[in-house]
Amino acid sequence: MRITGKRISESTIHRLSLYFRSLGILEKEGYVTVSSKDLAQREKLTPAQVRKDLSFFGQFGTRGLGYPVVELRQQIAEILGINRKWNVALIGIGNVGSALVSFKEFIRQGFIIKLIFDNDQRKIGSFNKGIEVHDVTNLRQMLNKHNIELVIIAVPASVAQRIVDEVVDAGVKALLSFAPTNLRVPSNVTMRTVNMAIEMEHLSFHLTNENLYYTA
């Protein structure tokens, strides 16, 4: 990766994911090159935005021609760190957890759920899509033993912080949480939260305040 001195914003990372998906489609459609203009159109962005985002990481295009579809896709995969497999553990195999285990996109992208944990004795020992459910009390040693690098938290809000602390303690540096509560992690750990209630509130806000510009 190119050394740049620039700070990469979260929105740039997000857009790289979008480009990655569009490039996959373009590849299937047989395109060899794509211009920033085309790519921007597909994602409802500006061409300048696309070029700027990519420029943080290097020079991938050819002036007058555009970007090579297959190669750029591979480069973005490298930047995003999805040109490899990641060992993932899922904690909590309730409704959300079960849905995640079946989420094919995860596997396709190299996020391999190696371990499932729960605290429900009826679930422990059972199998879910071929993966055994383990007792959450063995969390720390199991995470280390299986070199888990990424943990998905799908437990009730009431126990989420305790689980997060254990996971962080085990040395895991990346967490995805579905618990609808505020969780704390040290600054050297990345946590992302998916909160569906908050998404719904965005929608109800927009429905309630149809005109976003309030007149003075």
Added chain:
Amino acid sequence: MRITGKRISESTIHRLSLYFRSLGILEKEGYVTVSSKDLAQREKLTPAQVRKDLSFFGQFGTRGLGYPVVELRQQIAEILGINRKWNVALIGIGNVGSALVSFKEFIRQGFIIKLIFDNDQRKIGSFNKGIEVHDVTNLRQMLNKHNIELVIIAVPASVAQRIVDEVVDAGVKALLSFAPTNLRVPSNVTMRTVNMAIEMEHLSFHLTNENLYYTA
């Protein structure tokens, strides 16, 4: 609501949701007032940010004292439009859909799933948490008949755009999509997308590029 002439950003709306949650906890903990400093600390924001966000909608605090917890929470509920019930339809009762039906937070917040749709004959007519699964071919008339204001899309990517078009056609102005694909809606319709693969890619990016500041 106060008429302001200011544009409300998506991030402000997001933070209002966070404040709403923190105020709920503060209320349970018995707090009567809260300062912007306290609220900011709980959400890892700055006090100025909290005050600015609230100032877009009115003056809710008392100088020298802070904000009244119960009242401010109620005010934010009004702003977000969650001081009422919304009629919701869920389209697609696969893994994700099933998880959503069981998501208690939705009910608690007033998002009432009135209708479920699917195209699988084995599912149509069955009940899920007391809600009947309907044939998706009757989508439009059913949405209108039951005054559905908000639709959750939990169908495979391949059919998502077609379903979205029908939903928009039925006059629905707010959609939450879980389909991992780019969907288009007219500009007078709000759509939010939850893409778990993209969340995972953020994490793998951070794991891969531990030091976000690249040296020149």
Added chain:
DNA sequence: GCATGTGAATTCATTCACAGCT
């Protein structure tokens, strides 16, 4: 004294516009 509310200042993100290469 304490904490809000808000213009002004600053920081961060996006877009412009054009030099440079194919």
Added chain:
DNA sequence: AGCTGTGAATGAATTCACATGC
């Protein structure tokens, strides 16, 4: 001619700092 790559300009979001009121 066409399109990238990138400093400069613009625009948006956040933070500062202080006047205002309890």
